Amino acid sequence: MGGIKLTKIKVFTNILQANDNIAQKNREIFDKNKVYTINLMSSPGSGKTSLLERTIDLIKNELRIAVIEGDLQTTNDAERIEKYGIPVVQINTEGACHLDANMVNSVLESFNFKAIDLLVIENVGNLVCPASFDLGEDDKVVMVSTPEGDDKAIKYPVMFYRAGVLLINKIDLLPYTNFDRSKIKKDALNINPGIKIWEISCRTGEGLEAWVDWLREQVEKKLAG
Amino acid sequence: MGGIKLTKIKVFTNILQANDNIAQKNREIFDKNKVYTINLMSSPGSGKTSLLERTIDLIKNELRIAVIEGDLQTTNDAERIEKYGIPVVQINTEGACHLDANMVNSVLESFNFKAIDLLVIENVGNLVCPASFDLGEDDKVVMVSTPEGDDKAIKYPVMFYRAGVLLINKIDLLPYTNFDRSKIKKDALNINPGIKIWEISCRTGEGLEAWVDWLREQVEKKLAG
Numbered sequence: 001m002g003g004i005k006l007t008k009i010k011v012f013t014n015i016l017q018a019n020d021n022i023a024q025k026n027r028e029i030f031d032k033n034k035v036y037t038i039n040l041m042s043s044p045g046s047g048k049t050s051l052l053e054r055t056i057d058l059i060k061n062e063l064r065i066a067v068i069e070g071d072l073q074t075t076n077d078a079e080r081i082e083k084y085g086i087p088v089v090q091i092n093t094e095g096a097c098h099l100d101a102n103m104v105n106s107v108l109e110s111f112n113f114k115a116i117d118l119l120v121i122e123n124v125g126n127l128v129c130p131a132s133f134d135l136g137e138d139d140k141v142v143m144v145s146t147p148e149g150d151d152k153a154i155k156y157p158v159m160f161y162r163a164g165v166l167l168i169n170k171i172d173l174l175p176y177t178n179f180d181r182s183k184i185k186k187d188a189l190n191i192n193p194g195i196k197i198w199e200i201s202c203r204t205g206e207g208l209e210a211w212v213d214w215l216r217e218q219v220e221k222k223l224a225g
Numbered sequence: 226m227g228g229i230k231l232t233k234i235k236v237f238t239n240i241l242q243a244n245d246n247i248a249q250k251n252r253e254i255f256d257k258n259k260v261y262t263i264n265l266m267s268s269p270g271s272g273k274t275s276l277l278e279r280t281i282d283l284i285k286n287e288l289r290i291a292v293i294e295g296d297l298q299t300t301n302d303a304e305r306i307e308k309y310g311i312p313v314v315q316i317n318t319e320g321a322c323h324l325d326a327n328m329v330n331s332v333l334e335s336f337n338f339k340a341i342d343l344l345v346i347e348n349v350g351n352l353v354c355p356a357s358f359d360l361g362e363d364d365k366v367v368m369v370s371t372p373e374g375d376d377k378a379i380k381y382p383v384m385f386y387r388a389g390v391l392l393i394n395k396i397d398l399l400p401y402t403n404f405d406r407s408k409i410k411k412d413a414l415n416i417n418p419g420i421k422i423w424e425i426s427c428r429t430g431e432g433l434e435a436w437v438d439w440l441r442e443q444v445e446k447k448l449a450g
Contacts, residue, residue: 043269044352044381045373072353074380095383097322097353125380127269128297128322128351147372147395148270155299155350156269158320170372176398 015100019133023101026108026136033113036222037121038215039099039135041159042143043152044125047169049077050202051143052120056084058212059118063219066111068121070099077122087111098130099123105136117219127152131159138222139163145170146179153187160191165198167211172201240325244358248326251333251361258338261447262346263440264324264360266384267368268377269350272394274302275427276368277345281309283437284343288444291336293346295324302347312336323355324348330361342444352377356384363447364388370395371404378412385416390423392436397426 030037040048049069056065066087069077078090089107091099104121111119121137123130131140142163144152147170153160160166166188168181181199188195196214200207255262265273274294281290291312294302303315314332316324329346336344346362348355356365367388369377372395378385385391391413393406406424413420421439425432 043350043373044377045268045369071380073382074376076376076380095353097351124353125268126322126351126353128320128349129354144270145372147370147398148268151299151301152269155296155301157298173372173398173401176401 016132019101021101022105023134023136026101026105029108029113030119030136030138033116034223034225035113035116035119036219037119037135037137037139039121039123039130039137039140040143041123041127041130041140041163042125042145043127043148046125046143046145046148047202048122048125048143049080051167051169051200052081052122053084054202054205054208055120055212055215056081056086058208059216060084060086062216063117064115065118065120066116068099068104068107068119070103070122070124072096072124087116093124097124097126097128098133099135100133101135117223118215127156127159131156131162138218139165141165141167143167143169144184146173146177149177150180150184151187153184153191157191160188160195163192163195165196165214168197168199169202171199171206172204241357244326246326247330248359248361251326251330254333254338255344255361255363258341259448259450260338260341260344261444262344262360262362262364264346264348264355264362264365265368266348266352266355266365266388267350267370268352268373271350271368271370271373272427273347273350273368274305276392276394276425277306277347278309279427279430279433280345280437280440281306281311283433284441285309285311287441288342289340290343290345291341293324293329293332293344295328295347295349297321297349312341318349322349322351322353323358324360325358326360342448343440352381352384356381356387363443364390366390366392368392368394369409371398371402374402375405375409376412378409378416382416385413385420388417388420390421390439393422393424394427396424396431397429 069090081088140163294315306313365388
C-alpha cells in the first residue's frame with residue numbers, strides 16, 4: 001500500500017494544519033463573544049437533528065441558540081430547525097464528507113454573536129472524517145444510536161478519543177436490538193476515560209434533562225470565564 | 226472556501242485516477258477467474274456483517290464465497306465471518322474512511338480464486354467516501370436501515386447514484402420508527418432509475434430469499450459470461 005497511502009497522508013497533514021489555523025480564528029471569535037460551541041457528530045441517521053429539536057424545545061426560553069447545519073446536499077435539516085425561530089445557516093459540502101474550519105468560518109458573518117449563548121454545529125453524518133477536523137468548538141459531542149450496535153466505539157476509536165461527550169440515543173429501541181450498553185460504555189471509557197456519557201431517547205424525551213443540565217452548565221461557565 | 230477546497234479537489238482527482246487504474250487490475254483478476262464481486266457499503270451499524278452472515282448461511286452449500294472485511298480497527302467482523310469456515314481477510318485502514326483499490330489489491334494473493342464464485346468486500350461503515358472509490362467490483366450494494374431515517378438517499382445522493390442495489394434493512398423495526406419506505410424508494414429511483422431495491426430483515430430473515438436469488442443469478446451470469 002506504499003505510494004498512494006504515503007501521498008494521502010502527506011496531503012492530509014497539510015490540510016489539517018491549514019484547517020487548524022482557521023479553527024483557531026473561529027475559536028477566538030467564539031471566545032471573544034462568549035459563545036459556547038459544540039460540534040455534534042454521528043453516523044447518518046443517529047438522530048442529530050432530532051436532538052437539536054428536543055434541546056431547543058427544552059432551553060430556548062433560557063438560552064439564545066444558533067445552529068449551523070452541515071450536509072452534503074439539501075436544506076432539509078436547516079428547515080427543520082428554522083421552524084423553531086432561531087438563527088440557522090445550512091452549509092452544503094457538495095460531496096465533502098465533513099465540515100472544515102474554513103466552511104464554518106465563511107458563514108460566521110451571518111450571525112450576531114452578541115445575541116447568542118450557544119452555537120451548535122451539526123456535522124455531516126459520518127463517524128470517521130469529521131473527528132479529525134477542528135472547527136473551533138469548545139466540545140465535540142458524538143452520538144450513537146442503539147440500532148447501530150454496541151461495537152461503534154471500538155471500531156471508530158478516533159471519534160470517541162476526541163469527543164468530550166457520548167450520547168447513546170434511541171434507548172426506546174433497546175428491547176428490539178441486542179445492544180449492550182455496558183459494552184459500549186466500557187469501550188468508550190477505555191479509549192477516553194474523561195468522556196461523559198448519557199443515555200437518551202429523542203423520541204420519548206427520556207434522559208434529555210441531564211444532557212440539557214450539562215449544556216446549561218457549560219454555557220454558564222463560558223459566560224463567567 | 227477558496228484555497229483549501231481547490232487543493233483538496235485537485236489532490237482528490239489524482240488519488241481517484243491512481244485508484245481507478247488499480248481497480249482495473251483488480252477487475253481483470255476477478256473477470257479472468259469469473260468471480261462475481263460486490264462492494265457492500267452503508268453507514269456504521271446498518272447491518273452489513275449481519276447480511277453477510279445470513280447470506281452465507283443461505284447459499285454456502287451452492288456457492289463458494291470469500292469475504293474481504295474493511296474496518297478502521299479491530300478484526301471483529303472477520304472473526305464473525307471466519308466462524309462460517311469461508312476464506313476471509315481483514316483490512317484495517319488505520320484511520321482511512323474507506324477502502325481503496327490498492328488496499329484490496331494487496332490482499333488478493335491471499336485467495337485461491339479458482340475455488341471462489343462470489344467475493345463480497347465489506348467496506349468501512351460510511352455513506353460518503355466509499356462511494357467514490359472503485360475497487361474493481363461488479364456491483365456496488367448500498368444498505369440503509371429503517372432507524373436511520375428515510376432521508377438518506379436525498380442526503381447522500383452520490384452513494385445511491387453509483388449503487389446497483391439498495392437493501393432496506395431492519396424492516397422488523399418499522400413499527401417503532403417513522404420510516405417511510407415509499408419516500409426513500411422514490412428518492413433512490415429519482416437519483417438512479419436502474420437501482421434494484423429489496424426490503425429485508427437480517428434479524429428475522431424476511432426478504433432475504435429475493436436478495437439471494439438475485440445474487441445467485443449474478444454469479445451464474447458471470448460464470449457463463
